[in-house]
Amino acid sequence: MKTRIRTLLANGASGRECMVAGWVRSVRASREVAFVTLNDGSDMAGLQVVADQGLANFDSVCRLGTGAALRVHGTLVASPAAGQQWELHATIVEIIGEADDAYPLQKKRHTFEYLRTIAHLRPRTNTLGAVFRLRSRLAQAVHRFFAERDFLYAHTPIITASDCEGAGELFRVTTLDAVAPPLAAGQPDFEQDFFGQKTGLTVSGQLEGELLALAFSDIYTFGPTFRAENSNTPRHAAEFWMIEPEMAFADLADDAELAEEFIRYLCRFALEECADDMAFFDKQIEKGLLERIRQVAEADFVRMDYGDAIERLQRSGTAFSYPVEWGLDLQTEHERYLSEQVVGGPVFILNYPKEIKAFYMRQNSDGRTVAAMDLLVPKVGEIIGGSQREERLDRLTTRMAEMGISQEPLWWYLDSRRWGSCPHAGFGLGFERLVMYLTGMDNIRDVIPFPRTPRHAEF
RNA sequence: UCCCCAGUAGCUCAGUCGGUAGAGCAGGUGGCUGUUAACCACCUUGUCCGUGGUUCGAGUCCGCGCUGGGGAGCCA
Numbered sequence: 213m214k215t216r217i218r219t220l221l222a223n224g225a226s227g228r229e230c231m232v233a234g235w236v237r238s239v240r241a242s243r244e245v246a247f248v249t250l251n252d253g254s255d256m257a258g259l260q261v262v263a264d265q266g267l268a269n270f271d272s273v274c275r276l277g278t279g280a281a282l283r284v285h286g287t288l289v290a291s292p293a294a295g296q297q298w299e300l301h302a303t304i305v306e307i308i309g310e311a312d313d314a315y316p317l318q319k320k321r322h323t324f325e326y327l328r329t330i331a332h333l334r335p336r337t338n339t340l341g342a343v344f345r346l347r348s349r350l351a352q353a354v355h356r357f358f359a360e361r362d363f364l365y366a367h368t369p370i371i372t373a374s375d376c377e378g379a380g381e382l383f384r385v386t387t388l389d390a391v392a393p394p395l396a397a398g399q400p401d402f403e404q405d406f407f408g409q410k411t412g413l414t415v416s417g418q419l420e421g422e423l424l425a426l427a428f429s430d431i432y433t434f435g436p437t438f439r440a441e442n443s444n445t446p447r448h449a450a451e452f453w454m455i456e457p458e459m460a461f462a463d464l465a466d467d468a469e470l471a472e473e474f475i476r477y478l479c480r481f482a483l484e485e486c487a488d489d490m491a492f493f494d495k496q497i498e499k500g501l502l503e504r505i506r507q508v509a510e511a512d513f514v515r516m517d518y519g520d521a522i523e524r525l526q527r528s529g530t531a532f533s534y535p536v537e538w539g540l541d542l543q544t545e546h547e548r549y550l551s552e553q554v555v556g557g558p559v560f561i562l563n564y565p566k567e568i569k570a571f572y573m574r575q576n577s578d579g580r581t582v583a584a585m586d587l588l589v590p591k592v593g594e595i596i597g598g599s600q601r602e603e604r605l606d607r608l609t610t611r612m613a614e615m616g617i618s619q620e621p622l623w624w625y626l627d628s629r630r631w632g633s634c635p636h637a638g639f640g641l642g643f644e645r646l647v648m649y650l651t652g653m654d655n656i657r658d659v660i661p662f663p664r665t666p667r668h669a670e671f
Numbered sequence: 672u673c674c675c676c677a678g679u680a681g682c683u684c685a686g687u688c689g690g691u692a693g694a695g696c697a698g699g700u701g702g703c704u705g706u707u708a709a710c711c712a713c714c715u716u717g718u719c720c721g722u723g724g725u726u727c728g729a730g731u732c733c734g735c736g737c738u739g740g741g742g743a744g745c746c747a
Contacts, residue, residue: 240706247706260707278697295707318682318697319708325739326682381745416747441745442672454747533743544743597747642747655740667738 214283218254224298226290232259232300233283235336236311238319241274248273248305250282253335256342256488260291260299267305278319279311279336324658331662331671339496342489343659346482347647353481354434354455354643357474363457364428368417370436373409374621381440382412383450413438418456418638419572419625422601425458425636426628432457434643442666446655449644451664458638464574464583464600467637468560471587471596472513474641475558479509482650490650498652505650507557508589514559516550518581521561524554541568547586547593558589571615573599574635575607585639592649598639605629 215230234252241247244265251258261284263273276282285304291297316330317337327334334340358365371385386405393400402410417433424431437454457474459466482490483505494501516524525536525546530553534543542550542561551559563581566573573582583600602608608629612619619626647659657663662671 238706238708240709242703242706242709244704245706247709249707262705264704291705293705293707313698314681316681320682320696321708322682328739437747439746443745444672445743445745446741448746452747594747640747645747 216254217250217252217259220259220288221255221257221298224288226288228288229286230288230300231283231285232261233308234258234281236276236278236280236282238278239274239276246270246274248276248282248284250284250300251336251341253341253345256338256492257296260296261286261302261305262299263302263305267302269305269307272307273305276307277311277313277315279315279317279333280307281309281311282306283308324655328657328663335661338492340658342492343647343651343653344661346486346489346651347659349486350478350482350647350650351434351643353478353485357477358432358457362430364424364431366417366421366424366428366431366433367435368414368420368424368433370414371407371411372414373407373411374419374625382415383438383440385411385413415439416454416456416640418458418640419622421456421458421638422636423624423628425460425638426632426634429460430457444666446657447645447648449656449660449663449665452656452660453643455641455643455646456638458636460636461634462600462637463635464562464585464637467598467600467639468513468515468562468585468587471560471585471598471639471641472558475513475587475589475596476509476511478646479505479650483509493651493653501652504590511557513587514555514557516555516559516561518561518564521546521550525549528553539565539567542586544593547588548590551588551593552590556590558587561586561588566611569599571611571617572601572608574602575611583637587639589649592645595645595649596639596641598637600635600637603629603633603635605633 213231214233217232217234220230220232232250232252234250237249237251237258239246239248246263248261248263249258250261263270267273283306284300284302286300286302288298288300291299317333322337327337327340335344355365386402388394388400388402388405394404395401396403405411414437416437417435421431421433433454433456435453436451438451440450441448457470459470483502490502519538521542522536522538525532528549530549532543532545534545536546550561551557562585563576564584565580566575566582569582569584573584575582585598586594587596589595602611605626609619609626644656644659647653648656651659653659657665
């Protein structure tokens with residue numbers, strides 16, 4: 213029976229007979245003894261396998277290449293040398309899958325750019341292994357957080373016909389012939405398409421999430437999201453995962469409170485339950501990472517009105533590249549200044565001018581702002597965007613008319629304001645941005661196993 | 672999409688003033704009784720991103736293209 217290396221090391225007992233299986237990271241051979249570092253993905257360190265001339269295939273073991281797959285039977289013993297607590301004295305080494313000298317991963321540091329070209333193999337490296345382990349644990353922690361608060365996990369559609377969420381360009385979903393589609397008035401006739409109308413991949417589950425919140429009170433979505441934007445930055449991907457909670461009978465203050473608890477919970481989770489991998493990130497990826505995350509985990513998040521934020525920026529005397537003026541959106545440089553220089557920690561900016569925000573955000577009584585919030589954190593800037601939603605039908609339709617948004621395709625959304633409408637609020641968090649924030653990784657392409665970005669859909 | 676930078680051995684990089692390609696690692700062979708990205712000795716490896724131009728001569732200078740990276744915009 214195979215034992216996972218992480219489990220084996222956690223329950224180490226001298227003299228224990230066991231069998232492990234994994235991939236060779238390194239072979240150090242001399243005439244009479246060879247050391248094989250074996251990794252099965254369960255942890256960072258792997259297991260040192262000691263092979264000696266007593267093995268039937270000792271010569272073959274000495275010639276093993278990095279990357280080969282092995283099954284090893286042996287005895288776990290306390291290691292006499294520094295570097296590891298335990299080691300496995302092999303009695304049988306089965307070579308399951310060879311790896312010759314063309315194997316692209318070497319026993320050395322590679323650039324992330326190079327590793328992206330071998331995305332099919334990079335999960336076997338220390339860094340990407342740690343990132344994808346953390347990603348998995350973190351996804352489970354997200355579900356745990358909401359389950360502890362009795363939120364319903366909602367699956368919103370991936371194929372959608374609502375073209376007007378205002379959250380970016382849609383990927384078109386169609387089965388029409390791309391070369392010669394049926395035409396109506398010179399345009400492709402989507403009435404003859406699979407769904408009988410224009411459809412695309414979802415850019416947000418929020419609108420459907422609101423409908424579910426108006427039945428289950430508290431819900432969240434956590435699923436893939438698609439944006440056909442030609443964004444070429446380290447923070448954007450065409451396919452990413454988004455977390456979107458929505459709470460009925462809740463206002464903007466409740467929304468911010470949930471976001472604060474959520475971020476703090478995930479920071480603590482990473483520090484406490486992923487300590488080995490986090491220590492690796494702190495040492496190898498970003499010096500001071502643990503301290504940064506610890507501060508966020510313990511901080512009280514500041515709340516600041518958009519108007520105050522503008523004043524603070526104007527009074528700062530700092531020369532920004534982009535103008536600072538009431539009515540203009542905050543740029544990345546402003547967001548980072550507020551979080552890093554003004555506050556020195558996470559800060560919510562609340563109540564933005566209605567002109568720069570989406571139609572569904574609740575209009576404040578001042579007539580010029582909406583109940584929107586962004587959570588800004590050091591190093592990244594905006595990590596969460598949310599709002600209280602406009603629950604008053606007349607205000608909502610008036611605003612849609614002002615912004616030129618057609619009501620007809622959103623009849624179902626408007627119905628939710630017709631019967632049993634109530635104040636509700638929610639936010640959106642890009643999962644990859646969260647993983648980047650917690651690992652210190654600088655590029656979104658390195659926190660998704662197989663990233664999709666403009667011109668890149670390989671693997 | 673806009674601005675800036677880069678592309679040389681399998682990987683990471685150096686290459687001076689334009690004069691004909693070099694280092695570490697990886698790989699190979701041999702050595703080594705406990706190594707820690709093992710170590711020691713020797714050896715192998717090139718479409719200098721592509722294309723057009725300038726020049727007696729281009730890795731080096733110029734144009735165009737492709738690819739990658741950084742910044743911005745859009746945003747999560």
